[in-house]
Amino acid sequence: MVLQFMNRISTVHHWATIGIGFGLGFGTVTLWHLGKLIRDQLKPQRELHEVFMFNELRYQCLQEHRKHNQAGTKCVCTNEYCVDRLVDQIVQELGRAKYSIDLAMFTLNSVSLERALLAAHRRGVIVRIILNKYSSSYDLSAAISRMITLGVLVRTVTSRYIMHHKFCVIDGCVRVEQICQRRRRSFGPPQPTLINGSLNWTDSGCTSNWESMVISTQPQLVSTFEAEFNRLWNSLEAKKLPKLVQTSL
Numbered sequence: 001m002v003l004q005f006m007n008r009i010s011t012v013h014h015w016a017t018i019g020i021g022f023g024l025g026f027g028t029v030t031l032w033h034l035g036k037l038i039r040d041q042l043k044p045q046r047e048l049h050e051v052f053m054f055n056e057l058r059y060q061c062l063q064e065h066r067k068h069n070q071a072g073t074k075c076v077c078t079n080e081y082c083v084d085r086l087v088d089q090i091v092q093e094l095g096r097a098k099y100s101i102d103l104a105m106f107t108l109n110s111v112s113l114e115r116a117l118l119a120a121h122r123r124g125v126i127v128r129i130i131l132n133k134y135s136s137s138y139d140l141s142a143a144i145s146r147m148i149t150l151g152v153l154v155r156t157v158t159s160r161y162i163m164h165h166k167f168c169v170i171d172g173c174v175r176v177e178q179i180c181q182r183r184r185r186s187f188g189p190p191q192p193t194l195i196n197g198s199l200n201w202t203d204s205g206c207t208s209n210w211e212s213m214v215i216s217t218q219p220q221l222v223s224t225f226e227a228e229f230n231r232l233w234n235s236l237e238a239k240k241l242p243k244l245v246q247t248s249l
């Protein structure tokens with residue numbers, strides 16, 4: 001009788017230990033996630049408002065780069081107009097995207113920027129691109145066809161007027177909210193960012209022309225461009241404007 005009683009106590013004790021252990025483990029994991037959520041929310045938002053110029057001084061550092069390339073050493077370039085640095089600036093911004101990249105671009109065929117867009121697409125960022133379908137020197141390039149094949153969303157404007165925008169909205173607030181609702185999960189706080197200017201994302205635009213570009217995280221600026229992108233994107237989808245049609249691709 002006493003032995004049975006002792007056995008029962010031992011069993012109860014055993015299960016109680018497991019229960020407490022499980023509870024502690026679960027509690028620790030929950031607290032860790034809660035802490036991460038709070039840390040993410042409290043993380044200071046990046047503030048950036050910078051103007052970049054593409055001009056004839058872009059190749060001042062060319063010799064320096066060649067020298068380092070031949071020696072196999074890293075070149076720390078100090079030329080603020082260096083074409084590599086300027087293109088890399090856009091690549092870095094695209095690399096920061098967590099949810100969405102909305103790009104309205106007259107022409108697009110830069111190899112580096114195409115790679116960055118595809119890399120974002122591959123890591124789950126939803127990339128939408130609006131292009132002007134026809135121009136005297138440009139049609140849907142092979143790069144764009146590849147992007148469409150790989151699942152990037154592309155719509156084109158076909159009109160006798162031109163879609164001359166050159167802007168990109170990264171993680172716009174409205175878009176992020178849509179994506180979070182659809183996926184029912186968040187990937188951390190977004191940093192809405194705008195890239196805008198005269199620069200077409202083409203190799204000649206980056207390497208030959210005189211162009212300007214602004215990168216800004218100013219919320220009102222970003223949201224104004226985002227609203228225009230969404231308006232145009234939706235008009236293409238719904239074919240509300242007679243002169244704008246959705247691509248058949």
Ligand SMILES: [Zn+2]
Binds near residue numbers: 065078082083085
């Ligand atoms: Zn350089």
